[in-house]
Amino acid sequence: MKPRSPLLPIFLIVLVDILGMTIILPLLPFYAEHYGASPLVVGLLVATYAACSLISSPVIGNLSDRYGRRPLLLISQTGTLIGFLVMASADSLWLVFAARILDGLTAGNLSLAQAYVSDVTRPKDRAKAFGLIGIAFGIGFLIGPAITAWMSRYGYHYPVLAAAALSATSIVATWFLLPEVPRGGLSPAAGEADDGPAAPAGRRLGVLEWRGYLEFFRRPVLSRLLVQFFLFAFAFSCFTGGFGMFAERRFTWHGEPFDAREVGYVFAYVGFLGIILQGGLLGRMVKAVGEGWLITAGFLSAAVGYAALGYTYSIPMLLVVAAVSSFGSGVLRPALTSRITQEVGRHEQGVALGLSQSLSSIAMVIAPILAGLLIRAHWLLAWALLAAAASALGFILAAGTKPGTGSSS
Numbered sequence: 001m002k003p004r005s006p007l008l009p010i011f012l013i014v015l016v017d018i019l020g021m022t023i024i025l026p027l028l029p030f031y032a033e034h035y036g037a038s039p040l041v042v043g044l045l046v047a048t049y050a051a052c053s054l055i056s057s058p059v060i061g062n063l064s065d066r067y068g069r070r071p072l073l074l075i076s077q078t079g080t081l082i083g084f085l086v087m088a089s090a091d092s093l094w095l096v097f098a099a100r101i102l103d104g105l106t107a108g109n110l111s112l113a114q115a116y117v118s119d120v121t122r123p124k125d126r127a128k129a130f131g132l133i134g135i136a137f138g139i140g141f142l143i144g145p146a147i148t149a150w151m152s153r154y155g156y157h158y159p160v161l162a163a164a165a166l167s168a169t170s171i172v173a174t175w176f177l178l179p180e181v182p183r184g185g186l187s188p189a190a191g192e193a194d195d196g197p198a199a200p201a202g203r204r205l206g207v208l209e210w211r212g213y214l215e216f217f218r219r220p221v222l223s224r225l226l227v228q229f230f231l232f233a234f235a236f237s238c239f240t241g242g243f244g245m246f247a248e249r250r251f252t253w254h255g256e257p258f259d260a261r262e263v264g265y266v267f268a269y270v271g272f273l274g275i276i277l278q279g280g281l282l283g284r285m286v287k288a289v290g291e292g293w294l295i296t297a298g299f300l301s302a303a304v305g306y307a308a309l310g311y312t313y314s315i316p317m318l319l320v321v322a323a324v325s326s327f328g329s330g331v332l333r334p335a336l337t338s339r340i341t342q343e344v345g346r347h348e349q350g351v352a353l354g355l356s357q358s359l360s361s362i363a364m365v366i367a368p369i370l371a372g373l374l375i376r377a378h379w380l381l382a383w384a385l386l387a388a389a390a391s392a393l394g395f396i397l398a399a400g401t402k403p404g405t406g407s408s409s
Contacts, residue, residue, distance in 0.1 A: 006120050007132060009177035010113055013073075015136040016170040017109045020080065020163040022144025022271075026263040029244035031156050035093040039245045043372025045100055046241045050364035052104025057357070060108035061115065069116040070180040072108065077171045079106020084164035088157045109170075111357060116178075134334065138278045141271030149264030156260065216355055222343040224397055225336060228295065229356050231394035232332045233363035235302060238387040239309075239325070241368030245375045246383060251315060269319065270326045277330040291335045292398070298335065299395035302328025303388045310384030328391065 029042045037045065064072040083103030090096050113133065151158040217223040247258040247266070285294055305325025312321050337356065344352045367387075374383040 006177075006179055007117070009173060010116055011132045011136055013170050013173050013178065014110065014113045014133050015140055016166045016173065017077070017080070017113075018136055018140025019144045019147070020084065020166045020170070022140050022267070023148050023159050023163040023166070024084075025148075025240060026145050026244055026267045027148045027152060027156060027159050027260045030152075030248070030260040030263075031087070031160070032093065032096055033245075034156055035090070035096060037093055037096075038372075039242075039376040040369070040372040041093070042245060043241060043368040043370070045097060046368035047365045048097060049100040049104040049107070050237075050361050050368075052101055053107035054358060054361040054365065056105045057108050057111055057361070058354075060106070061111060061354070064108075064112055064115060068180050069112055069119065070174065070178055073112045073116070073178075074171060074174055076106050076108040076112060077167060077174060079103060080109065081164055081167040081171060084160055084167055088160040088164060111354070114353075134278055138271065138275040141274055142268055143271075145264040145267035145271060147264075149261045149268065152260040152264065159260075213355065216344075216352060219343065222340065222352075224400075225340050225343060226356065226359060228299075228394045228397050229336045229340065230359040230363055231390045231397070232299070232302075232329070232336060233360040234367045235306060235387040235390040235394070236329050237360075237364045237367035238371050238383070238390065239306060239329075241364070242371030242375055242383050245372070246309075246380055249375070249378070250313065250380060251318065253315070266318070266322060270322055273323055273326045274330045277327065278334075282331060282334065285331070286335070291339055294331050295335045295339065296395060296398040298328045298331040299391050299398050300328070301325065302332065303391035303395055306384050306391060307388035310381040310388075332394075 028045065029039075032042045032045050060072055060076060080103050083099045083106075086102065087096055087099035090099065110133075117133065147162055148159045151162055216226065243266075244258075244260070244263045247263050249257070251258045251262070253262050289297075302325055305321050305323075305328060308321045308324065309318075312318050337353065340352055340356055370386060371383055374380075374386065
């Protein structure tokens, strides 16, 4: 009897985890401001989670190599659940910080899911399998913010409780549906051992493993791609970390400032555009113009969109500008990730992807704090131009980076 593929359970688990994360994304600034947080403190709150994740994710990844993916995934999910419950019951700002610290210190759901997919699929099937995670991201970024928009009208703690319920559902699905990867690398999906080199599981370097970082940054083409990935992550984190506070101060709906509901709808709109882009359009564009040109166009689109956002005062214009910037962010992550994996040998792909995830976490530490500082000073245009400047620098680097042939070492 052919073993049941674990890809459907892991897809459902990732989807539920993404839903929980994207419910919190548009809500967090308003939730923190409810307890007296300034824009700078909101930025510090976002950065705190990212900093804790930067420290903990390599540790959790290494423990999963030793004790198995499924047990560590359950621990990570449990930490997320407890963090949501603490946040939902918070009656002061320090408890909100405690909730994000706990969630960050046990963060690793998505990187563990990537590692699991790598474990249970043959090398030739892994690109398609990782595509399932991309689909889960797209669906999550549409539905999660929409849940926040709908539920926040009844109170800010209701979306958090919904995120907690989804997290509990993810734990149940992992416990009952997800088989453990057998020792020795036997793949439940493939039904055979994989003797080939390790595939892109996303193993992350520790915070202090500087020699590991430098090894990759010594390669000219790869180093430029990694810097471009950091600039993309910085601009995107600046936008997501500051947009709620920016919109609250810039836009109104029926005479009232934007709240979690309106911001949730905007994020859901961006998620919808992302699904359209990922649903076949991106692949056609890659075949038509290549990843190098697509990265260049993505940075240009993001720079124009973020800069235009600073001069936007109406909701119709906001939707247009969001569409322009979302095209940039929608193509840059997959295209840059693909180019990075092409520039390293297969045995290095996991560490290279882990390095890009670490760079993303570093960007998520720095960018929200700067966004909070600028918005606290009511420099809304400067906030938008900061994200645009990072994207413009990425455009300059991308325009000067020749497509590589990849490495087969």
